[in-house]
Amino acid sequence: MQRSRLRLAIYASAAVVAVGGGTVAAFAATSPGTKAASGLRAVFSTDSDWGSGYQAKYTITNNTGATVNGWTLAFGLPSSAKLGSFWDATITTAGSTETARNPGYAPTVAPGATATFGFIVAGSGAPTSCTINGASCAGGGGTVTTAPTTAPTKTPTKPPTTAPTTKPTTPPTKPATAPPTTSAPGGGGGGSTLVAPYVDMGLLSNGSTTLAQLGSSGNLKSFSLAFVTSVGCKASWFNAFDPRSKQFADQISAVRAAGGDVKVSFGGATGIELAQACTSTSALQAEYQAVVSAYNLKYVDFDIEGAAVADPATIARRSTAIAALQKANPGLKVSLTLPVLPEGLTADGLNVVKSAKSAGVDLDLVNIMAMDYGRSGQDYGDLAIQAVKSTKDQIKSVYGNSDAAAFKMVGVTPMLGQNDDGGKFTQSDAKDLVAFANSNHLGFMSFWELNRDKNACSGALFQCTNVSQSPFEFSKIFAGFKG
Template identity: 50%
Template sequence: MRRPSVLLTLFAGLLLMILAPPASAAGTPNAVFSKTSTWEGGYQGAYTITNAGSTTLSAWSVEFDLPSGTGVGSYWDALLTQSGNHYTFKNREYNGTLAPGASASFGWVSNGSGTPAGCRFNGASCTGGSSTDTTPPSVPGGVTVGFATASALTVRWSAATDDSGSVAGYEISRDGGTPVTATGTSYTATGLQAGTSYSFRVRARDAAGNVSAYSAAVSGTTSTGSQQPSGGLSTAPYIDMGAWPTPSMPDMASASGLKNYTMAFITASGCKAMWFNAYDPRDGWAKDQIDAIRAAGGDVKVSFGGASGIELAQACSSVDALYAEYNAVVNAYGLKYVDFDIEGAATADPASVARRSQALARLQQAHPGLRISLTLPVLPEGLTADGLSVVQSARDAGVDVDVVNVMAMDYYRSVDYGDAAVQAAQSTFSQLKSLYPGRTDAQVWAMVGVTPMLGQNDDGHVYDQADARQLVSFAQDKHLGELAFWEATRDRNACTGALYQCTNIPQSPYEFAKIFAAYSG
């Protein structure tokens, strides 16, 4: 066989260099930035990390600079370190390993409109790849309109797919108008007219800016004012139904002046809902008390979870099984209100958080108008990153969250616990405003609930009657969604002793209940 000439060899080599894609365009892990939603003075940003290589990634790091005047507020699905205007995000323990073709993402709320510059992924330049991606995502399917009030409609859809491995967001057009953006698979249109029909179309957008075709239009009609669902429970303190002897809610309501209670707690016995691992709610345990409260003009909220025992979302291995347990409890008591008290390791367990969110979305679809509250630990500075992720997960799954109720207690620091409760509410408002930028301030304040611990807290600090009056005054000014406290039997007993049954401060029976009863929303 003859050898090719030197010139021919050089020409062939040059041709291959011209025609072959650069190594970074394919076969190299990359990180792509996108703005998933924007508003005046800020935006929600995200990086999608895709392992386009042939070997598994065991960890990742994305770093970039933000211009002066722009900073990172709350963030999720990553660990953050900052040096001046330089930000470095590293994987969490649950999303650092990426097999070939797999993707992960993290995001943050930006204070300011500046975008990242000088991005580096695992020490090398971020490759992006948006200039070569011209394939749009698939069209979102299963678009429905539900959860109607007199001024709002909630649109839900099934997730689209994209050749990059993930969809950056969705655009929703109402009545053919300019689209708004959403990151999850639901969107609530607010500020609508009562008794009016609206149509919606949804399309998907990938990180490269490609958009799918719109889905077929679907319509929904807001309710009239007389058909609008009743308001939430503006004051509903927790009552430990596991106390002995079993508390009587009707007797306590009669003596205290309160009408509503949050019944605590339903936990898991295997993947089965049980009252503090003792009584099956399917048997209607304590339903006679619920009926009496309702007959007197009040209502109850049943709370799942708590600090002890196992929350159902951690015990059940599938969304179907979890939904079945939640649904059984709602049916057994004819509930309009349910609460999910998520504490400790449960807030930092992504699998159970996602499972719960999906089950709750199905629960609301099966029970239109069901009001769901998420009760989470808080600091004066606001929800922890894990707690914020719980709310974001519920939002993205299509759950219409009624109240984010913060446990304003046990800070283990030398602060005034009355001031700290108010600060926690203000901080939570700011966080929710970032997660729900389309809502008015009044609508976001109506999502905030506050639950202090009466008297002596577990850390030895005290929340007293003056602190309670301070919180009620603040709630009246801002029209908070809910006030509660832990716990009604401690308030009734008004004693000195074990903290599970006493407040350990001077008080008369039901003194706190009578202070909180002044709040009506």
């Protein structure tokens, strides 16, 4: 889920390989004190700049003749710039220095190969310094100590996905006040998925728990199912299952029998989103349609983050395909899940919304990933509320609607407990955000991620919130959202 979770550096896990009739998760860890080969280079570049911030990346190239096992890149930012969300790396902040390390799913860089990670910066100013494995980014070496990345011990039938991530990453629902049944632009409401936390479906594949069990424990009925990505130009549950095989259909039927429903979310922070993999709009629409048909969906979500949020060609292709998908499926509700800062959607994210409108998409919701701001000393509940207000104003500017109608088009998805950037979204923050959402009648509430709330533990962020809580405590707070 968000860029680093839903976005979003949530997973320390690696690949999924097919074995017989199922799949087994294969996990890679980097040993402390691994000797790295010399000759690494890292180049900074900016993908987009909107004045008050920018999106950038580092591209690491292994110019040696040996595989590099683990990398650590440290860069300094000027006082005018502050790191926000990030993806394809884990980043920690100490003063003005940001330290990025390889993600657990990609611990090595082969000879001649590259590795890339991206991030959002609020403010202005390029990095003032850069070292890779302790030496100059112009061509360094040294010894890198990378903390072992412990992956889940389960062997899921499918791999853990992102959020959100982060985030993204992410959502069960709550019994909702009936929202509008039409989906005119600015309508909002989310239908029976008014509250629908994201569920990393990769964590449910071994049958140890079900959507229905998660919902009953947390007073929730509906869920956002993460994530459908691609294998070539073919839809895939996180590179493990073809949705045409109707994986999870029994669980979805049980959710509907209990009065809830699901959104299937395309995209996320890891993997390749279908719009990036399919070069033909008609082929892209066909893959979206295959998922809609497999599960008789009334709601679909597009979690667009990382490089995908800044790629004009795939944005336009996706928008055109979604508009055609809606025409072929009257009443299908569409949400866009996008990275956000307290100041609102980035320029890239706002362009995604504008593209959808221009293509004729009947947009139900703009769901903001209210997490990973890079402001760990501040109140993440207050920042989420600020982000909602800022996004509402942006929606008004695009659609020309009222405050009430714009608020109805906003969904909000925080990351429970500790965020990837070290900030924390607490139970008190959740209560404040739900109260604000009720007062202003937002269209949708979610969070990343339901299994983390169930586990109520301290440990790896893909499975723990790292705050003191009882199981499903956040779920029960979010269930208080009435729309």
